Amino acid sequence: xxxxxxxxxxxxxxxxxxxxxxxxxxxxxxxxxxxxxxxxxxxxxxxxxxxxxxxxxxxxxxxxxxxxxxxxxxxxxxxxxxxxxxxxxxxxxxxxxxxxxxxxxxxxxxx
Amino acid sequence: xxxxxxxxxxxxxxxxxxxxxxxxxxxxxxxxxxxxxxxxxxxxxxxxxxxxxxxxxxxxxxxxxxxxxxxxxxxxxxxxxxxxxxxxxxxxxxxxxxxxxxxxxxxxxxxxx
Numbered sequence: 001x002x003x004x005x006x007x008x009x010x011x012x013x014x015x016x017x018x019x020x021x022x023x024x025x026x027x028x029x030x031x032x033x034x035x036x037x038x039x040x041x042x043x044x045x046x047x048x049x050x051x052x053x054x055x056x057x058x059x060x061x062x063x064x065x066x067x068x069x070x071x072x073x074x075x076x077x078x079x080x081x082x083x084x085x086x087x088x089x090x091x092x093x094x095x096x097x098x099x100x101x102x103x104x105x106x107x108x109x110x111x
Numbered sequence: 112x113x114x115x116x117x118x119x120x121x122x123x124x125x126x127x128x129x130x131x132x133x134x135x136x137x138x139x140x141x142x143x144x145x146x147x148x149x150x151x152x153x154x155x156x157x158x159x160x161x162x163x164x165x166x167x168x169x170x171x172x173x174x175x176x177x178x179x180x181x182x183x184x185x186x187x188x189x190x191x192x193x194x195x196x197x198x199x200x201x202x203x204x205x206x207x208x209x210x211x212x213x214x215x216x217x218x219x220x221x222x223x224x
Contacts, residue, residue, distance in 0.1 A: 042215035
């Protein structure tokens with residue numbers, strides 16, 4: 001399996017509800033990043049959390065990182081239709097020269 | 112406007128016909144990278160460049176070439192495209208390699224028949 005794996009693969013919720021996506025990884029990281037991709041378009045950076053940080057906020061986004069469990073979660077509060085997209089975690093591996101992307105969670109917000 | 116541009120956005124070609132996908136960034140970024148995105152496989156890195164004249168293989172480099180003669184440009188070359196290179200391609204750049212967000216281009220959808 002890949003370094004970064006998102007869970008669930010797909011999530012469908014009602015507008016106004018909160019959405020939580022999880023990411024697990026296998027090896028030590030420098031930081032972990034979350035990206036959003038609208039259908040067929042380029043990825044857009046959402047938030048970066050460093051390995052010595054436990055939680056980070058940006059607007060309606062909250063990211064947590066648990067390095068002991070090698071996992072991260074992305075919470076989107078008060079979801080909107082415009083949040084419908086795929087969300088990817090990307091791990092910045094120690095000693096590597098690249099980000100490794102997971103396969104993503106496809107989020108659908110129903111009006 | 113800070114951006115990464117790719118051209119062409121869509122391309123249909125035939126097996127064996129050499130093609131180049133251009134990538135340019137206007138942010139003076141040192142690090143640039145090419146990815147391909149396929150259903151069920153996520154994004155996989157093809158090649159990356161730490162700076163001018165410094166390039167290295169990613170996870171799936173076979174069948175691709177790159178060059179970095181100028182800081183702003185990082186073209187992807189398919190010398191002899193094959194149908195298994197049909198994919199959605201993204202170029203990305205970041206200020207430096209470590210701990211900086213990557214900016215992605217809009218993507219190039221390539222079909223090789």
